[in-house]
Amino acid sequence: MAGFDYTKQIERWDIFEVSCPGKTEGNPFTDYAIQGIFKHKNETVKLDGFYDGEGIYKARFMPSFTGEYSFEVSGSFSEKKYTGTFTVEAAGKNNHGPVRVANTYHFAYEDGSPYYPVGTTCYVWELQSEELQKKTLETLKNSPFNKIRFCIFPKHYDYNLKEPRSYPYEGKPMDSSVLTRENFMQYWGAGREAGNDWDFKRFNPEHFRHIEKSIAALRDLGIEADLIVMHPYDRWGFSGMDSECDDLYWNYCIARFAAYRNVWWSLANEYDLMPQKKISDWERYASIICEKDPYNHLRGIHNCRPFYDHSRPWVTHCCIQRQDIYKCAELVAEYRERYKKPVVLDEIAYEGNIQHGWGNISGREMVRRFWEASCRGGYAGHGETFLHPENILWWSHGGELHGESPKRLDFLRRILSETPGLGLAPLQAGWDEIAAAPEGMMGTQGYFLYYYSFMRPSFREFFFDENSEYRVEVIDTWEMIIEDRGCFRGKFRVELPGKEYMAIRIRKTL
């Protein structure tokens, strides 16, 4: 037995990896199978391993319990079986397990801690230079973001014409020196005819190892990795593989990444911009995930224009790109009603100043959209697209944040973390205020959050009951100030500064 270390302690929801030498004749990615069985008194998990190159096969496992486990790794990759036992310790302080759907519309870590997603998007941050990746991680560390959307395949698009640090397959890419801002769309979906020469049955393990390193680095920062497995921004033919190669890719991703507790599966970004994939294809990918991911990680699929049918049973939460320039976060309550699942608006336009309308809203508008979504019991997603002398835009490349919204989103995350229960639900109140109460408690907990968006009332009047006492706080969501106004009974009036973006939090005193 070789390549794994029994003595290493692992925590609950960490990775136990069995690494074994195996056959190298033919194509190890397709010609041999490797399976692992991991047993504990509470669970028995069967999973596929994968070929990691250089004669090494691996099987990875994430234990859901503490205590004694045994394992057996075997298959056609080797004449030998690899068996053993290991012990799982309790999770450490910052390890809460995978994120799960909880209370229909919200999320919680598997240990029961609330999880309020405040996500961002850096599509191919991990395929940039080492220096830039380091900077991105440093920025994330000091940011409010606890989820990040990014792609496994490289990206071809405006501001994304350079070569990525590595490619997922053996072979060679088309010559990128021909690309200009004017002609790049001609290469959208290009394949072999453009000079690409890939073997879609031979992965480049180094590319995937690097993605894993990135997932782990995010995990260590407490950030969920919302993996975009497929996307249309392609000049290499990765978006146009046949179903056999697609399925091989999906299986390889699951075998490699599923054991990371912070993984979410985003089947696609803008699935509807990939007409080469039919709904039956997406459903087949979903069935592969459901069959092969033993941990039931969150699954969603992101639209450009029409939503995917988020009522499909395998969809755990709605991943939504806004369909309208003006209204998006304001529709969260309708989406909740329609799908009865968590609503995550992972694209509501980005803070920035580029020429594209999806990438040039103000920080104020970004923060307003987050509050609108949150007070309706949903979640919004951040992104940033400021013109940059070296074309380093957070949205795709990571790097540094330049916008005004992140620190206000941190403030919002604080407000959410002070909510009883797992999240907010929209409350019927006045037509001209957005009101929320803790999910499932509809005011019975004596917690009310009112948001006035771009409206600028100079005062508002309230009445809950004659007898209880309520503490009133006026929140400036932009200036990030919470002002305690003291306690009130019966009918009372709250003076406001007649500014935009104000909120009022009212909590019954004990």
Added chain:
Amino acid sequence: MAGFDYTKQIERWDIFEVSCPGKTEGNPFTDYAIQGIFKHKNETVKLDGFYDGEGIYKARFMPSFTGEYSFEVSGSFSEKKYTGTFTVEAAGKNNHGPVRVANTYHFAYEDGSPYYPVGTTCYVWELQSEELQKKTLETLKNSPFNKIRFCIFPKHYDYNLKEPRSYPYEGKPMDSSVLTRENFMQYWGAGREAGNDWDFKRFNPEHFRHIEKSIAALRDLGIEADLIVMHPYDRWGFSGMDSECDDLYWNYCIARFAAYRNVWWSLANEYDLMPQKKISDWERYASIICEKDPYNHLRGIHNCRPFYDHSRPWVTHCCIQRQDIYKCAELVAEYRERYKKPVVLDEIAYEGNIQHGWGNISGREMVRRFWEASCRGGYAGHGETFLHPENILWWSHGGELHGESPKRLDFLRRILSETPGLGLAPLQAGWDEIAAAPEGMMGTQGYFLYYYSFMRPSFREFFFDENSEYRVEVIDTWEMIIEDRGCFRGKFRVELPGKEYMAIRIRKTL
């Protein structure tokens, strides 16, 4: 013959009034008829006169042509007939005649001059103190507004609890000293039981004479009087009269006001807040206007929630209050398509800071909504509701303007006045810009107006054709600056400051 003066010159579209003594026994408002016939080689107009109190009956006429007219005024009000002739001169410099619908979606004065409505609302400005009315007219004189919406009946509502300067009927009102901000809604729609004692068959001519004086003062400032004839904000019973009294009122208003060229008929404000009136009532009022207004003044009806059916033939233009907090002006193109009539968004929330969500948007948001409406080939309406130590709010009382939007609306009016033709039409362009071209010319005139709303592009690229030359101007709609960027051919790029509320005007050079 008495009470009118042949020697007075009148202009085309001015008022020729025949004033005659008549019977006073019984109720002169209901017991006698007075009719006038006015003849010119091009028109013969029959119309009803009215009783103006103190034994005087009047018939009023607005001539549509220059040259010789004859008239005959007669009826049961008098044993005598009053006849004569008069001469109509050409219209003076600032007299363009009544406003008409032109080119399906727009307006023009009867003399063919374009009319781009930039309206405001001061519901009962003319029922305030003389001093305040004077101030309102002074403010209007220095404002961009060329239309104002106001009521004939007084208004009962939040910030509107005082007595008006006069009442439309003989009798006496309920005691208003009982009213408070807390209890006023209890008196909504009150009648006799609350202490009101009116004779709905005896008008107070002085009230109506004062309205006429106000209409004339507006006319002299070049402002259209969008008369709100009925409304629900009532504690006196005026909104709850029976159909006989309603019809008497409508006939009286038409007989008195129709000869003023700047009158528009707004059948109601928030017709749907008057459940006591059925659709058949509104249709009956409309049929009275169509029958009795010889000049075919513009007719509309304003909603609170559901729109009236603006496709009714008598509706000349859509009077629309927004149905959604977030989207209103952005829907103009859909409304144009649906109704094939001019779209006037006469209520899109007011600039201000009161507690009500309809009265506390920023000047920036107000101006943005005007531009959104204008670039889609419609028109928006202004209003202002800032808290005031004496409760003088422009929206209801007039007075002074305090907001930031009016001068920007003046700037927009200038931009509109520089458009070829009568107005703008929405143009299909990028999904992330609002584009307009002159109505009916769809770019063939080489005029394009692009508006970026809250989006903040740092540049945009254009291509119309290889050969023509285009002059490019960058417009800061908030700072009111037009920057000439010179002329371009073929594909060209326009640099922008990455700020909100920018527009680009592109015109083919000759």
